[in-house]
Amino acid sequence: MPLFRRLVEVLERAGLLRYEIIMVDDGSRDSSYATIRELVRADGRVRGIRLARNFGKEAAVAAGLQAACGDAVVLMDADLQHPPELIPELLACWKAGARMVTAVRRSRDTDPALRRLVSRLFYQVFRCIANVEIPEGAGDFRLFDRRVVQAVNSLPERNRFLKGITGWVGFTQSFVPFDPEPRAGGCSTFSFFRLLRYAVDGLTAFSVMPLRVWSLLGLGLAAGSMLYGSWLIVRTLVQGVDVPGYTSLMVSLLFLSGVQLTGLGVLGEYIGRIFREVKGRPLFLVAEQTEAEPEAARPAGRGVAR
Numbered sequence: 001m002p003l004f005r006r007l008v009e010v011l012e013r014a015g016l017l018r019y020e021i022i023m024v025d026d027g028s029r030d031s032s033y034a035t036i037r038e039l040v041r042a043d044g045r046v047r048g049i050r051l052a053r054n055f056g057k058e059a060a061v062a063a064g065l066q067a068a069c070g071d072a073v074v075l076m077d078a079d080l081q082h083p084p085e086l087i088p089e090l091l092a093c094w095k096a097g098a099r100m101v102t103a104v105r106r107s108r109d110t111d112p113a114l115r116r117l118v119s120r121l122f123y124q125v126f127r128c129i130a131n132v133e134i135p136e137g138a139g140d141f142r143l144f145d146r147r148v149v150q151a152v153n154s155l156p157e158r159n160r161f162l163k164g165i166t167g168w169v170g171f172t173q174s175f176v177p178f179d180p181e182p183r184a185g186g187c188s189t190f191s192f193f194r195l196l197r198y199a200v201d202g203l204t205a206f207s208v209m210p211l212r213v214w215s216l217l218g219l220g221l222a223a224g225s226m227l228y229g230s231w232l233i234v235r236t237l238v239q240g241v242d243v244p245g246y247t248s249l250m251v252s253l254l255f256l257s258g259v260q261l262t263g264l265g266v267l268g269e270y271i272g273r274i275f276r277e278v279k280g281r282p283l284f285l286v287a288e289q290t291e292a293e294p295e296a297a298r299p300a301g302r303g304v305a306r
Contacts, residue, residue, distance in 0.1 A: 004039055004046070006084045014088045022047045023078070024064045027054035033288070040290045048290035058160040059284040061140060065149055067289075073144045081180040082141040089176050090143040099171035100148050103141035106177045115195070122199045129209035132167035135175060142166065158283055159273045161202040168206070204269055211270065214263040221259065 004021065011019055023046065025033045036048035049063050061075060072094050076082040086103055093101040108116045123136045140162060144152070151169045152162075166173075203210065 001035055001039060003078050003080055003084070004043075006080070007087075008043075010084045010087055014091065016091075020045050020047060020068070020070060022049065022064050022067050024060045025050040026056070026060040027051045027287075033290075037290050044291075046291075048288075049286060050288040050290075052285040052287040055284040057140075058162060061162055062153075062160060063284050063286065065144070066153055068149060071146050073146075073149050075140050075142050075144070077140065082139075083178065083181055086141075086176065086178050087143075093174040093176060094143055094145060096174075097172060098174035099145040100166060100173045101143040102135065102138050102166070102173060102175050103178045104135055104175050105137040105139065106179050108137070118195065118199070122202075126164075126203060126206075129203065130164065130206040132164050132206055134163050134167050138163060138175075141178070145171070147171065157205070158276050158281070159201055159205050160283070161198075161205045164202055164206045200269065201273075204273055208270075210266050214266055217259065218263065221256065 007021060021043075023036045023039070025036060025048065027050070033048065033050045036046070036050075039046045040048050047067065049067055051060065051063060064075065065073065072091065074087055074090060076084070082103065090101045090103065108119065120136070123134060126134055148166075148169060148171050151171075152165055155165060
Protein backbone atom coordinates (compact mmCIF):
# COMPACT_ATOMS: atom_id res chain seq x y z
CA MET A 1 0.00 0.00 0.00
CA PRO A 2 1.72 3.24 -1.15
CA LEU A 3 0.29 5.32 1.69
CA PHE A 4 1.53 2.91 4.36
CA ARG A 5 5.05 2.75 2.93
CA ARG A 6 5.34 6.52 2.69
CA LEU A 7 3.91 7.00 6.17
CA VAL A 8 6.41 4.62 7.74
CA GLU A 9 9.32 6.22 5.89
CA VAL A 10 8.26 9.73 6.93
CA LEU A 11 7.64 8.85 10.57
CA GLU A 12 10.90 6.95 10.93
CA ARG A 13 12.87 9.78 9.33
CA ALA A 14 11.19 12.12 11.83
CA GLY A 15 12.53 9.95 14.66
CA LEU A 16 9.11 8.74 15.85
CA LEU A 17 9.52 5.30 17.36
CA ARG A 18 6.11 4.98 19.03
CA TYR A 19 3.10 5.63 16.85
CA GLU A 20 0.00 3.93 15.50
CA ILE A 21 -1.64 4.04 12.09
CA ILE A 22 -5.42 3.66 12.10
CA MET A 23 -7.05 2.91 8.76
CA VAL A 24 -10.81 3.34 8.50
CA ASP A 25 -12.66 1.51 5.73
CA ASP A 26 -15.96 3.30 5.17
CA GLY A 27 -17.87 0.22 3.99
CA SER A 28 -15.97 -0.21 0.71
CA ARG A 29 -17.00 -3.07 -1.59
CA ASP A 30 -13.54 -3.85 -2.93
CA SER A 31 -10.60 -5.60 -1.29
CA SER A 32 -9.47 -2.57 0.71
CA TYR A 33 -10.05 -4.12 4.11
CA ALA A 34 -8.31 -7.35 3.10
CA THR A 35 -5.25 -5.21 2.40
CA ILE A 36 -5.63 -3.57 5.81
CA ARG A 37 -5.73 -7.00 7.49
CA GLU A 38 -2.47 -7.92 5.77
CA LEU A 39 -0.86 -4.70 6.98
CA VAL A 40 -2.02 -5.38 10.55
CA ARG A 41 -0.48 -8.87 10.44
CA ALA A 42 2.76 -7.45 9.04
CA ASP A 43 3.06 -4.49 11.41
CA GLY A 44 1.62 -4.35 14.92
CA ARG A 45 1.47 -0.56 14.78
CA VAL A 46 -1.40 -0.70 12.28
CA ARG A 47 -5.05 -0.96 13.33
CA GLY A 48 -8.01 -1.39 11.03
CA ILE A 49 -11.65 -0.35 11.43
CA ARG A 50 -14.31 -1.43 8.98
CA LEU A 51 -17.68 0.31 9.16
CA ALA A 52 -20.84 -1.72 8.59
CA ARG A 53 -21.69 0.32 5.51
CA ASN A 54 -20.78 3.59 3.89
CA PHE A 55 -21.72 6.13 6.57
CA GLY A 56 -19.93 9.03 4.88
CA LYS A 57 -16.69 10.91 5.32
CA GLU A 58 -17.63 12.63 8.56
CA ALA A 59 -18.57 9.32 10.21
CA ALA A 60 -15.32 7.70 9.07
CA VAL A 61 -13.32 10.58 10.54
CA ALA A 62 -15.27 10.31 13.79
CA ALA A 63 -14.52 6.58 13.96
CA GLY A 64 -10.82 7.25 13.58
CA LEU A 65 -10.83 9.99 16.21
CA GLN A 66 -12.66 7.82 18.72
CA ALA A 67 -10.19 4.97 18.20
CA ALA A 68 -7.01 7.07 18.31
CA CYS A 69 -5.17 7.17 21.63
CA GLY A 70 -2.09 9.24 20.82
CA ASP A 71 -1.01 12.60 22.21
CA ALA A 72 -1.21 13.98 18.67
CA VAL A 73 -3.56 12.68 15.98
CA VAL A 74 -3.17 13.41 12.27
CA LEU A 75 -6.17 13.13 9.94
CA MET A 76 -5.48 12.46 6.28
CA ASP A 77 -7.06 10.85 3.24
CA ALA A 78 -5.71 7.60 1.84
CA ASP A 79 -5.62 8.78 -1.79
CA LEU A 80 -2.22 10.48 -1.21
CA GLN A 81 -3.54 13.92 -2.10
CA HIS A 82 -2.46 14.75 1.44
CA PRO A 83 1.33 14.28 1.30
CA PRO A 84 2.66 12.36 4.33
CA GLU A 85 5.91 14.33 4.00
CA LEU A 86 4.07 17.30 5.55
CA ILE A 87 3.53 15.48 8.85
CA PRO A 88 6.91 16.50 10.40
CA GLU A 89 6.00 20.15 9.77
CA LEU A 90 2.61 19.63 11.43
CA LEU A 91 4.35 18.00 14.40
CA ALA A 92 6.82 20.89 14.64
CA CYS A 93 3.95 23.38 14.95
CA TRP A 94 2.34 21.16 17.58
CA LYS A 95 5.56 20.96 19.59
CA ALA A 96 5.77 24.76 19.37
CA GLY A 97 2.48 25.02 21.26
CA ALA A 98 -0.34 24.79 18.70
CA ARG A 99 -3.22 22.58 19.81
CA MET A 100 -4.44 22.24 16.24
CA VAL A 101 -2.46 22.45 13.01
CA THR A 102 -4.37 22.73 9.73
CA ALA A 103 -2.89 22.11 6.30
CA VAL A 104 -4.29 24.74 3.92
CA ARG A 105 -4.24 24.43 0.15
CA ARG A 106 -2.26 27.18 -1.55
CA SER A 107 -4.62 27.29 -4.52
CA ARG A 108 -7.53 25.43 -6.11
CA ASP A 109 -6.39 25.91 -9.69
CA THR A 110 -6.64 22.18 -10.39
CA ASP A 111 -10.35 22.11 -9.49
CA PRO A 112 -13.06 22.73 -12.10
CA ALA A 113 -14.14 26.36 -12.42
CA LEU A 114 -17.67 25.70 -11.13
CA ARG A 115 -16.34 23.91 -8.06
CA ARG A 116 -13.95 26.78 -7.30
CA LEU A 117 -16.78 29.30 -7.64
CA VAL A 118 -19.13 27.35 -5.36
CA SER A 119 -16.37 26.80 -2.81
CA ARG A 120 -15.47 30.49 -2.70
CA LEU A 121 -19.14 31.45 -2.39
CA PHE A 122 -19.65 28.94 0.43
CA TYR A 123 -16.76 30.29 2.50
CA GLN A 124 -17.95 33.87 2.05
CA VAL A 125 -21.53 33.01 3.04
CA PHE A 126 -20.36 30.89 5.98
CA ARG A 127 -18.22 33.73 7.35
CA CYS A 128 -21.18 36.10 7.14
CA ILE A 129 -23.81 33.96 8.86
CA ALA A 130 -21.90 31.60 11.18
CA ASN A 131 -20.12 32.38 14.42
CA VAL A 132 -17.04 30.30 13.60
CA GLU A 133 -14.13 31.00 11.31
CA ILE A 134 -13.10 28.54 8.59
CA PRO A 135 -9.94 29.36 6.64
CA GLU A 136 -10.48 29.05 2.90
CA GLY A 137 -8.61 26.07 1.51
CA ALA A 138 -8.72 24.10 4.77
CA GLY A 139 -9.68 20.46 4.49
CA ASP A 140 -9.43 17.38 6.68
CA PHE A 141 -5.63 17.22 6.62
CA ARG A 142 -5.03 18.31 10.22
CA LEU A 143 -3.21 17.54 13.42
CA PHE A 144 -5.17 17.50 16.67
CA ASP A 145 -3.77 17.63 20.16
CA ARG A 146 -5.24 15.08 22.58
CA ARG A 147 -7.35 17.83 24.22
CA VAL A 148 -8.83 18.77 20.84
CA VAL A 149 -9.62 15.11 20.10
CA GLN A 150 -11.41 14.80 23.43
CA ALA A 151 -13.37 17.99 22.77
CA VAL A 152 -14.47 16.86 19.30
CA ASN A 153 -15.38 13.37 20.55
CA SER A 154 -17.49 14.87 23.34
CA LEU A 155 -19.87 16.54 20.88
CA PRO A 156 -23.04 14.41 20.56
CA GLU A 157 -24.35 15.89 17.32
CA ARG A 158 -25.09 13.64 14.34
CA ASN A 159 -25.06 16.35 11.69
CA ARG A 160 -21.30 16.75 11.81
CA PHE A 161 -19.32 19.31 9.86
CA LEU A 162 -15.71 18.91 10.95
CA LYS A 163 -14.48 22.16 9.42
CA GLY A 164 -16.99 24.08 11.50
CA ILE A 165 -16.51 21.93 14.60
CA THR A 166 -12.77 22.57 14.67
CA GLY A 167 -13.44 26.30 14.49
CA TRP A 168 -16.09 26.09 17.20
CA VAL A 169 -13.98 24.19 19.76
CA GLY A 170 -11.31 26.87 19.56
CA PHE A 171 -7.81 26.17 20.94
CA THR A 172 -4.56 27.58 19.60
CA GLN A 173 -4.32 26.92 15.88
CA SER A 174 -1.54 27.10 13.29
CA PHE A 175 -1.70 26.78 9.52
CA VAL A 176 0.68 25.09 7.11
CA PRO A 177 0.30 25.74 3.35
CA PHE A 178 0.61 22.82 0.96
CA ASP A 179 -0.09 21.78 -2.61
CA PRO A 180 -2.23 18.63 -2.94
CA GLU A 181 -0.77 15.81 -4.98
CA PRO A 182 -2.63 13.96 -7.75
CA ARG A 183 -4.83 11.09 -6.61
CA ALA A 184 -2.98 7.79 -6.37
CA GLY A 185 -5.87 6.03 -8.10
CA GLY A 186 -9.55 6.16 -8.85
CA CYS A 187 -11.65 9.30 -8.94
CA SER A 188 -13.43 11.37 -6.36
CA THR A 189 -16.95 10.22 -5.45
CA PHE A 190 -17.83 13.74 -4.32
CA SER A 191 -20.07 14.95 -7.12
CA PHE A 192 -21.22 18.55 -7.40
CA PHE A 193 -24.56 17.74 -5.76
CA ARG A 194 -22.88 15.88 -2.88
CA LEU A 195 -20.66 18.89 -2.30
CA LEU A 196 -23.72 21.15 -2.41
CA ARG A 197 -25.47 18.95 0.17
CA TYR A 198 -22.32 19.02 2.30
CA ALA A 199 -22.34 22.83 2.15
CA VAL A 200 -26.01 22.95 3.20
CA ASP A 201 -25.21 20.61 6.11
CA GLY A 202 -22.44 22.96 7.21
CA LEU A 203 -24.57 26.09 6.99
CA THR A 204 -27.54 24.61 8.83
CA ALA A 205 -25.30 23.06 11.51
CA PHE A 206 -23.81 26.39 12.55
CA SER A 207 -26.36 29.09 11.78
CA VAL A 208 -30.08 29.83 12.00
CA MET A 209 -29.64 32.87 9.78
CA PRO A 210 -31.48 31.26 6.82
CA LEU A 211 -34.59 30.99 9.01
CA ARG A 212 -34.25 34.61 10.06
CA VAL A 213 -33.82 35.71 6.45
CA TRP A 214 -37.13 34.11 5.48
CA SER A 215 -38.82 35.61 8.54
CA LEU A 216 -37.62 39.06 7.54
CA LEU A 217 -38.62 38.43 3.93
CA GLY A 218 -42.10 37.43 5.08
CA LEU A 219 -42.44 40.58 7.16
CA GLY A 220 -41.23 42.68 4.25
CA LEU A 221 -43.70 41.12 1.84
CA ALA A 222 -46.55 41.53 4.33
CA ALA A 223 -45.69 45.19 4.84
CA GLY A 224 -45.37 45.75 1.09
CA SER A 225 -48.72 44.04 0.46
CA MET A 226 -50.43 46.26 3.04
CA LEU A 227 -48.97 49.39 1.50
CA TYR A 228 -49.90 48.28 -2.01
CA GLY A 229 -53.43 47.38 -0.91
CA SER A 230 -53.87 50.74 0.82
CA TRP A 231 -52.68 52.54 -2.29
CA LEU A 232 -55.15 50.63 -4.47
CA ILE A 233 -58.04 51.43 -2.12
CA VAL A 234 -57.18 55.13 -2.01
CA ARG A 235 -56.74 55.22 -5.78
CA THR A 236 -60.12 53.57 -6.35
CA LEU A 237 -61.99 55.82 -3.88
CA VAL A 238 -60.35 59.09 -4.91
CA GLN A 239 -59.82 58.66 -8.64
CA GLY A 240 -62.43 56.00 -9.38
CA VAL A 241 -59.90 53.85 -11.21
CA ASP A 242 -60.77 50.17 -11.48
CA VAL A 243 -57.99 47.79 -10.56
CA PRO A 244 -57.18 45.35 -13.40
CA GLY A 245 -57.27 42.04 -11.61
CA TYR A 246 -56.37 38.86 -13.43
CA THR A 247 -52.76 39.41 -14.55
CA SER A 248 -51.56 41.20 -11.43
CA LEU A 249 -53.38 38.70 -9.21
CA MET A 250 -51.82 35.67 -10.91
CA VAL A 251 -48.32 37.15 -10.82
CA SER A 252 -48.70 37.99 -7.13
CA LEU A 253 -50.05 34.54 -6.29
CA LEU A 254 -47.29 32.72 -8.17
CA PHE A 255 -44.60 34.90 -6.62
CA LEU A 256 -45.90 34.48 -3.08
CA SER A 257 -46.40 30.74 -3.60
CA GLY A 258 -42.79 30.40 -4.71
CA VAL A 259 -41.60 32.36 -1.69
CA GLN A 260 -43.70 30.23 0.66
CA LEU A 261 -42.51 26.94 -0.82
CA THR A 262 -38.89 28.06 -0.65
CA GLY A 263 -39.35 29.11 2.96
CA LEU A 264 -40.97 25.75 3.74
CA GLY A 265 -37.98 24.05 2.13
CA VAL A 266 -35.56 25.94 4.37
CA LEU A 267 -37.70 25.13 7.40
CA GLY A 268 -37.83 21.50 6.30
CA GLU A 269 -34.03 21.29 6.17
CA TYR A 270 -33.83 22.29 9.83
CA ILE A 271 -36.71 20.03 10.86
CA GLY A 272 -35.09 17.11 9.07
CA ARG A 273 -31.86 17.64 10.97
CA ILE A 274 -33.74 17.92 14.26
CA PHE A 275 -35.47 14.63 13.39
CA ARG A 276 -32.12 12.91 12.86
CA GLU A 277 -30.72 14.31 16.09
CA VAL A 278 -33.63 13.34 18.35
CA LYS A 279 -33.66 9.75 17.07
CA GLY A 280 -30.24 9.37 18.63
CA ARG A 281 -28.95 6.77 16.20
CA PRO A 282 -25.20 6.18 16.39
CA LEU A 283 -23.06 8.11 13.94
CA PHE A 284 -21.60 4.85 12.63
CA LEU A 285 -21.56 1.10 13.27
CA VAL A 286 -18.35 -0.92 13.29
CA ALA A 287 -18.47 -4.25 11.47
CA GLU A 288 -14.91 -5.31 12.25
CA GLN A 289 -11.81 -4.12 14.07
CA THR A 290 -8.41 -5.61 13.36
CA GLU A 291 -5.33 -5.04 15.48
CA ALA A 292 -2.22 -6.83 16.63
CA GLU A 293 -2.80 -9.56 19.21
CA PRO A 294 -0.53 -8.27 22.00
CA GLU A 295 -2.16 -5.26 23.65
CA ALA A 296 1.29 -3.86 24.27
CA ALA A 297 1.73 -3.43 20.53
CA ARG A 298 -0.50 -0.39 20.72
CA PRO A 299 1.61 2.65 21.63
CA ALA A 300 0.60 5.38 24.02
CA GLY A 301 2.53 8.03 22.13
CA ARG A 302 1.78 10.02 19.03
CA GLY A 303 -0.78 8.68 16.60
CA VAL A 304 -1.69 8.99 12.98
CA ALA A 305 -5.35 8.32 12.24
CA ARG A 306 -7.94 8.22 9.45
